[in-house]
Amino acid sequence: MSCSTVKLTVMCSASGTNLQALIDAVAAGSIPNASIIKVVVNRKTAYAAKRAEQAGIPAEYFNLVNGRYHKAGEKDEAVLKTARAKYDADLAQRVLKDSPDMVVLAGWMHVFSEPFLKPLDAAGIPVINLHPALPGKYDGANAIQRAHEDFQAGRLENNKTGCMIHYVIAEVDRGEPILVEEVECREGETLEGLENRIHAVEHRIIVKATAQVATRLAATKTGRGRLEAKKRDN
Numbered sequence: 001m002s003c004s005t006v007k008l009t010v011m012c013s014a015s016g017t018n019l020q021a022l023i024d025a026v027a028a029g030s031i032p033n034a035s036i037i038k039v040v041v042n043r044k045t046a047y048a049a050k051r052a053e054q055a056g057i058p059a060e061y062f063n064l065v066n067g068r069y070h071k072a073g074e075k076d077e078a079v080l081k082t083a084r085a086k087y088d089a090d091l092a093q094r095v096l097k098d099s100p101d102m103v104v105l106a107g108w109m110h111v112f113s114e115p116f117l118k119p120l121d122a123a124g125i126p127v128i129n130l131h132p133a134l135p136g137k138y139d140g141a142n143a144i145q146r147a148h149e150d151f152q153a154g155r156l157e158n159n160k161t162g163c164m165i166h167y168v169i170a171e172v173d174r175g176e177p178i179l180v181e182e183v184e185c186r187e188g189e190t191l192e193g194l195e196n197r198i199h200a201v202e203h204r205i206i207v208k209a210t211a212q213v214a215t216r217l218a219a220t221k222t223g224r225g226r227l228e229a230k231k232r233d234n
């Protein structure tokens, strides 16, 4: 019985080292029966798009401002909220068009509103995210920097930060954790030193968590395939 291939869409805003870890893991079979069918970037400067191109993976650039959802420098909160909702709704349709089995946010620096999350949820497509902090800590952007600052000020709980992969819900970085790894801060270590150590953890756990979710989805797909075949045979 052949296992169905799990189709991944990966979303990035930056250099794509986590995307590269996923590309390399799929190629090495560390994420079994999976393929990355699309990379979505929301920044023209995102080197992740280049990494996708080099791996022969289609990449799509789709940006809130360049896509004319609101003008650059817009300050009106109501206009920004409406624009974000419309962008998110359109982005959801773009993602759904590819029929992925799961979405991985690998350094995706845009907070999703419900117009993105609800259609994906309705389609039964899990969205998972890499967050370079421990559950409930340093939600949002610049998490490593904030943890480093707290450590230097003697405020970091247990002198530990870390990294997690979690399911994405509307509340930013508060979805159910899938994998968590602590990283102990070191006296005198620079922010760059801590970032490098955390990035190494990121590259490992994003592969492990994606493989874990993909394996569960593959079993579901295979089971569904068996059921449909059985119905056809009866």
Ligand SMILES: Nc1nc2c(c(=O)[nH]1)N[C@@H](CN(C=O)c1ccc(C(=O)N[C@@H](CCC(=O)O)C(=O)O)cc1)CN2
Binding pocket: 105, 108, 109, 110, 111, 112, 113, 129, 130, 131, 132, 139, 140, 141, 167, 168, 169, 170, 171, 172, 173, 174, 175
């Ligand atoms: N609804 C959710 N959206 C996103 C989640 C989530 O858990 N729920 N995770 C984030 C990823 N992320 C941290 O892990 C994160 C990324 C970016 C931001 C943020 O403040 N973005 C700003 C824009 C920043 C910029 O463009 O430089 C924004 O969206 O206005 C917060 C958290 C992904 N989305």
Ligand SMILES: NCC(=O)N[C@@H]1O[C@H](COP(=O)([O-])[O-])[C@@H](O)[C@H]1O
Binding pocket: 012, 013, 014, 015, 016, 017, 018, 019, 048, 106, 107, 108, 109, 130, 131, 132, 140, 141, 142, 143, 144, 199, 202
């Ligand atoms: N809230 C999410 C977040 O802050 N993610 C951060 O973006 C980087 C993307 O790097 P990459 O583009 O090289 O994978 C990751 O290293 C991670 O620390």
